[in-house]
Amino acid sequence: MSYARTSEDFRQRDGHGVRHQLRINERTAHEHGCRVVAVYTDNGCSASKEGASRPGFDRLVEDLARGRTADGQAVEGVVCVADDRLYRRAEDLTRFFAALTSRQGRIYVDPQGVRDPYSQEGLLQAVRSLETAVTETRVRSRRLMNWHWARAVEGVPHSGPGPFGWQEDRITLHAVEATLVEKAIVDRVGGKAVRAIAQEWCGLGVTGTRGGRPNPATVTQIITAPRVCGYRANRGELLLVPETGEPVLGQWESIVTPDQWQAVCATFSPGSLYMHRGSGAPRLHGKRAAPRYLASGILRCGARRHDGTVCHGPLCGQKVKSRRSPYFYTCRDCGRCSISGPLTDEALERLLFPEAPAHALLPDATRLRWMSGEIDLAEKREIIKSVLVCCVVRPGGKGNRPWDPSRVQPVWRCDRVEPTGARG
Structure with a gap:
């Protein structure tokens, strides 16, 4: 069984990373007298984030535990380019090794050679690989957080998708879009429903920066984002200048005044949709709605x-x-x-x-x-x-x-x- 995984594939979007890993797996298996009977891949899937979906890994574990592939091929082991492709969390290591060793005589193969997953040394090597992967993930995450924070306190625009209302440089206002945002904020403060604003934008043929049609949720995010008044936020917090306590100003042109931004935020109830609402409330990220049905995702x-x-x-x-x-x-x-x-x-x-x-x-x-x-x-x-x-x-x-x-x-x-x- 050959497994390959990449964490990101947002540039070329062609799965070249997993294809290259699978080629290496084929070579490794041939060098050690093995034959690949099934291939499992997770392209653009994180293994370090809790709750991340990895259907390829899940099928691999299921087939290992069952002792055969979906088409009835018997499985005698797993080949992979590196341990951290398979697991970066203790839960995944436990699942993988329990399934792999559920039957006698299996092996685990990587470019370094053949490992005995039943021996104490084989298990210790897997644990050491896990500790290395966890440390690497923490160091990389901290480095990335510090990089984003340093850019944020200097007022540098976000590096993600271009915001609605600005040109591609994320600094210069887009004449048409900025006018729509300003009017929407004024209308919302005046009592107009967000749904009505979204319908108005749809009627004008407006599309988002990713090509989608406006809906109440996206319109709400646009008009309540701190950047509309020039404020810089990072990781769900409004950044403040330490010496003065004033909000950090971004390098981009603002659409409305801070008073107007606070007024439009105050028209929403706290905790609604994706942000805390209310005057001066910071934007929050990563808030996921809890499942409403017993078996969703299971x-x-x-x-x-x-x-x-x-x-x-x-x-x-x-x-x-x-x-x-x-x-x-x-x-x-x-x-x-x-x-x-x-x-x-x-x-x-x-x-x-x-x-x-x-x-x-x-x-x-x-x-x-x-x-x-x-x-x-x-x-x-x-x-x-x-x-x-x-x-x-x-x-x-x-x-x-x-x-x-x-x-x-x-x-x-x-x-x-x-x-x-x-x-x-």
Whole structure:
């Protein structure tokens, strides 16, 4: 099994990084008398961020634990260009080694040679690689944070996508866009709804810097960003000059005055959308909405793509107008797999709490708390993740067919013993 991963692919967007790694893996496998029977890739996927999606790595671990690939090929080991391509977090190291050593006689191969994953030295080498990767990640993150901060206190514009309202240099105002932003701020302070402003922009044929159509969320971000009045923010905080306590001014031309910016921010309730609202409130980044459905992201798509591979994309809950179900879980990647939300949640509960006590996966106390309603959604999701890697959902057939719980196929964690009869 050959695995390749790159953290970024935003320049060429052609997957050249993973292709080069796979070529090296082929050469390494040939040099050590091995044959690659399956390829797994994660292009542009971080391995150091908590909660980052790595479908290729997840499939690799699942196939290792199962002992065969999706097409029935037996697996005897893994080849990779370096440890940090596979894991940069202790959780991933644990998952990988548990799956790799779940059967005897397997090997791990890299350009340095063949390793015995069952020996103490093999495990210690993996732990040392993890410590090196973690240290490297922290040092690089700190260096990058300091670089951004130093640029920010000098008033240098953000290095990301060009902001709406300015030319490509991020300093000179864009005559048309800046006028729209100023008018939107005035209108919003005067009581106009953001949705109405977004519709007005759409009617004028306005598009964002990435080509998207304006919506209330993007309009809100634009008109409440500190940069509209010339203020510089960094990592969700409004930067202040240490000597005076005054906001750091950016090097770009401003659209409105600070008083106007504070007034438009005050028209929003605190914590709404992606920013703290209110007068002088700093912009926040990285705020992710909590899942509203039990199995969102835990379910994986089992539909086959045109090339024969399994999609394995996340199924996320969404509210729908349907007589059959108030919400469905639908694949966001291929859109070819959808399943009833409430019935799937019930199937998950039956997997966790089978009728036969001998097949119980969790303590009785957990069952009682779950059934009594004492456990909130977030804790329920953590309980599911403690025993399941994911659940693969097979696509349903056409027509109004009866509910088939066998469509939900659990993938148990390696340190758990799958209970007999739990699938039914």
